[in-house]
Amino acid sequence: xxxxxxxxxxxxxxxxxxxxxxxxxxxxxxxxxxxxxxxxxxxxxxxxxxxxxxxxxxxxxxxxxxxxxxxxxxxxxxxxxxxxxxxxxxxxxxxxxxxxxxxxxxxxxxxxxxxxxxxxxxxxxxxxxxxxxxxxxxxxxxxxxxxxxxxxxxxxxxxxxxxxxxxxxxxxxxxxxxxxxxxxxxxxxxxxxxxxxxxxxxxxxxxxxxxxxxxxxxxxxxxxxxxxxxxxxxxxxxxxxxxxxxxxxxxxxxxxxxxxxxxxxxxxxxxxxxxxxxxxxxxxxxxxxxxxxxxxxxxxxxxxxxxxxxxxxxxxxxxxxxxxxxxxxxxx
Amino acid sequence: xxxxxxxxxxxxxxxxxxxxxxxxxxxxxxxxxxxxxxxxxxxxxxxxxxxxxxxxxxxxxxxxxxxxxxxxxxxxxxxxxxxxxxxxxxxxxxxxxxxxxxxxxxxxxxxxxxxxxxxxxxxxxxxxxxxxxxxxxxxxxxxxxxxxxxxxxxxxxxxxxxxxxxxxxxxxxxxxxxxxxxxxxxxxxxxxxxxxxxxxxxxxxxxxxxxxxxxxxxxxxxxxxxxxxxxxxxxxxxxxxxxxxxxxxxxxxxxxxxxxxxxxxxxxxxxxxxx
Numbered sequence: 281x282x283x284x285x286x287x288x289x290x291x292x293x294x295x296x297x298x299x300x301x302x303x304x305x306x307x308x309x310x311x312x313x314x315x316x317x318x319x320x321x322x323x324x325x326x327x328x329x330x331x332x333x334x335x336x337x338x339x340x341x342x343x344x345x346x347x348x349x350x351x352x353x354x355x356x357x358x359x360x361x362x363x364x365x366x367x368x369x370x371x372x373x374x375x376x377x378x379x380x381x382x383x384x385x386x387x388x389x390x391x392x393x394x395x396x397x398x399x400x401x402x403x404x405x406x407x408x409x410x411x412x413x414x415x416x417x418x419x420x421x422x423x424x425x426x427x428x429x430x431x432x433x434x435x436x437x438x439x440x441x442x443x444x445x446x447x448x449x450x451x452x453x454x455x456x457x458x459x460x461x462x463x464x465x466x467x468x469x470x471x472x473x474x475x476x477x478x479x480x481x482x483x484x485x486x487x488x489x490x491x492x493x494x495x496x497x498x499x500x501x502x503x504x505x506x507x508x509x510x511x512x513x514x515x516x517x518x519x520x521x522x523x524x525x526x527x528x529x530x531x532x533x534x535x536x537x538x539x540x541x542x543x544x545x546x547x548x549x550x551x552x553x554x555x556x557x558x559x560x561x562x563x564x565x566x567x568x569x570x571x572x573x574x575x576x577x578x579x580x581x582x583x584x585x586x587x588x589x590x591x592x593x594x595x596x597x598x599x600x601x602x603x604x605x606x607x608x609x610x611x612x
Numbered sequence: 613x614x615x616x617x618x619x620x621x622x623x624x625x626x627x628x629x630x631x632x633x634x635x636x637x638x639x640x641x642x643x644x645x646x647x648x649x650x651x652x653x654x655x656x657x658x659x660x661x662x663x664x665x666x667x668x669x670x671x672x673x674x675x676x677x678x679x680x681x682x683x684x685x686x687x688x689x690x691x692x693x694x695x696x697x698x699x700x701x702x703x704x705x706x707x708x709x710x711x712x713x714x715x716x717x718x719x720x721x722x723x724x725x726x727x728x729x730x731x732x733x734x735x736x737x738x739x740x741x742x743x744x745x746x747x748x749x750x751x752x753x754x755x756x757x758x759x760x761x762x763x764x765x766x767x768x769x770x771x772x773x774x775x776x777x778x779x780x781x782x783x784x785x786x787x788x789x790x791x792x793x794x795x796x797x798x799x800x801x802x803x804x805x806x807x808x809x810x811x812x813x814x815x816x817x818x819x820x821x822x823x824x825x826x827x828x829x830x831x832x833x834x835x836x837x838x839x840x841x842x843x844x845x846x847x848x849x850x851x852x853x854x855x856x857x858x859x860x861x862x863x864x865x866x867x868x869x870x871x872x873x874x875x876x877x878x879x880x881x882x883x884x885x886x887x
Contacts, residue, residue, distance in 0.1 A: 329790055333705035337698045337761055338717065344758025345724045348735035355735070412625050419622055423629045425873075429636065432869050434819030434837050437858045440844060441639045444851050451638060451654040451851070484635065545728030548821040552841060567730035574734045575826065587731040598726055 349591070356585035362578030374585035384586060386561050387569040390475060394565065395543045397479040398486065403535055405483070406490025407528070413491065414498050424495065428488035435485065439552035442481035443468065446553075468554050471562045478553055478563050482543065490535045497531030498524070526612040533605040537598055544594050547571060566590045643855045650851045665856035676843060677860060680836035683828065684818055685864070686749060687835060691756040692813040696806050698757070699764030704798055706765075707772040718769065724762035729822055732759075737826060747829040755827050756817055764809045771805035772798075811872045818865040836861040 356374055360367040378384045409427060413420050430438055445451045446467035456464040467477045501524065509519045547567040550556060556564035556572065564572070566586060574583035642650045643665055644658035669677050706714040736755055737746060745751030775798055783793040799806075824835040834842070843857045 329705060332701075332791065333794075334702045334717065337702035337765070340698070340754065340758040341721060341724065341761050343739060344736060344755055345727060345732060345762070346720070347739065348732035349727065351735035351738070352731055409628065412621065412628065415621065420625070423625055426629050426633060432815050432819075432865065433862060434821065434840070436819070436821050436837050436840050437862055440840060440854060440858060441635050443844075444854065445635060445638060451651070454651055455654065484632070487632075541726045545730060547730055551821075552844075567728055570730045571733070571822070571826075580734060583734060587734075590728060591731050594726060594728060595723075 352584045352587045352591070354584075355580055356588040358581045358584075360579075360581040367581070370581075374582055375589070378582070378585055378589060383561055384566075384569060387564045387566050388589075390561070390563055391544060391546075391565040391567075393475055394479050394482065394546065394563075395540060397476070398482050398543045399536055399539045401479075401483045402486050402490045402539055403532065406487055406535065407494050409487070409491045410494035410498060411524075413495065424491070427491045430485045431488040433485070435548035436552055438481060438485045439549045442477070442484075442549075443553050446477050446481075466558075469558050471558050474554055474558055474563050478549060481553065482546065482549060486539060486542070489538070493531050493535050493538075494528060497528045501527045529605070529609040529612050533602065533609060536605060537602050540601060541594065541598055544590075544597070566593075639855045639858065642852055643859050645852055647850050647852045665852040666860065668853055669857045669860055676839045677836065677857060679833040680839035680861070681864070683749070683824075683833055684835040684837065684861075687752055687756070687824065687828075688814055688817045690749075690753045691760070691817045692810050694753065695757045695760050695764050695813055696809050699761055699809065700768050700799055700802055700806065701794065702761075703765045703768035704772050704794060704802075707769055718765070721762045721765050725766060729759065733822065733826055740827065746827070749828070752824060752827045755823055756820070759823070760813050760816065764813065767809050767812075768802060768805050771802050775801050807872060811869065814868055815865055818868075 357369060357371055358367050359370045359373070413423055413427075443450070447453070448466045448469055450467075452467070453464040465473055467473050505523050505527075506519055509523055514522065545567050546565050550563055550565055550568045554563045556562070556568055561569070567590065570583050570586045570590065573579050573586060577583075638654055641656075641658060642654060644661035644663070645656075646662055646664060649656070649658075706718050740746040740748075740751045740755070745754065779797050779801070780793050783797045788796065818835075819837055820835070821837055821841065825838050825841070828834050828838070840854075840858055840861055844854055
């Protein structure tokens, strides 16, 4: 069985294309009997079909994702850098160094702060706006579109807009000055503001995503449930606590995991808004630190170890969050 | 009681949306103003609207916009078409075969969904260097296709399960081979999934910054999104010109999105209502 299939599949592609019509139960040039014989769903194990349907995908995925991950994990255990002629294996020395390195720990902390702010604030505002827009009609569908617009803009575009507004001589500060504020704050250059400005711009961009997911969740709540509750005398808040919020459990899961994954890898916004500053790493995230170490400082060994830590943290954090929220979904 | 407060919701909704829109309004309205007016009165409407900024971008001597546009169109089109076809084929085969190793391949690919680009971009540049595709368009396409395949396979997976097996069996009875069955029976049925994948990837690839910045590199020119970054100096003053560049760079993807919007939101919310 397997053999006969294998021998045919070589001509499969070419033969199929050139054949004009469906030759009803006639043997084909390649010897296939297209009849109702038992091979049609059992032939899926054939190597030829695998080669045609899956191998291109698997090859590209391996070359562009899997192999690079393995390379990163290996290079993270070497001391490779541009200024050193010979590279040697140093096992976990890079990891040990990074755990004690003030700069790297700071970039880790920045990433956590930004992620927490973006996940919490985007969920909160997204839910509030979804509840506000939870009505039929032209106005509401227009407003939904408005909130979604930044989602389809490039992070570069959003960051350049944010920068032109929040820069020291930007549009916000020049407006403040003309209103009589003597020395408006440096929203992106003052260490006590910068990370919140960056987070705020990211919340603004991702908000529409959370709104759409929550609106879809709200649309899935049967109207009878809420009507019944309100007939039983439940106020709006009780109704929200007892029905709406539990019914949005899977929307919360989707939003939280998506926001976590996309915030944790943030690079573009940092590059455009602050270039890692103020100072050496006021707002530098782990992803930014990895790119800077790898390409500007030309230290692939150390950068790869950072990337390794990033990989482990991202996987652990998103899997844990997913499991916790999904268990919550079941409990509710 | 209820009717007396019924104006609160629309009014509040409009007010919140207006505040939310303010940055977009500032960026859009100042495209049509000379730079002196931008700083003096950023919120004022352009009266009369001036097209100087747009013309300036279109006639830049370095051609930053036009080369970027061409690169973006080529990179995005090739990437989304190749990814869609490859992902549909492999998702179909992997889901239908149902073998343990098919599930293993799917599992590994889904884990690839959350890999941050920063983790793999350095080795990717090495691999491209080794095969002579660094700083070339084919190289950039391969990188993007490889990176976005897990997402596309993930979207197709769910849809393949909804295609009735009877249709494929009927096609087989009629003598269609596996490849032909896929192209003429299954692939057309996967159209909603293909639309979602095309739109998502179209927007993502167009908007991508890090990968083209490092992979396409300076030699072959770059995408229009990287062009935005290049067009702003360290001390950006000429807001009007920058906003004009961004508007022109965003228009194609905006039109693309609006034309296919329905599918986009449908694809996005597909998972939200299942739970």
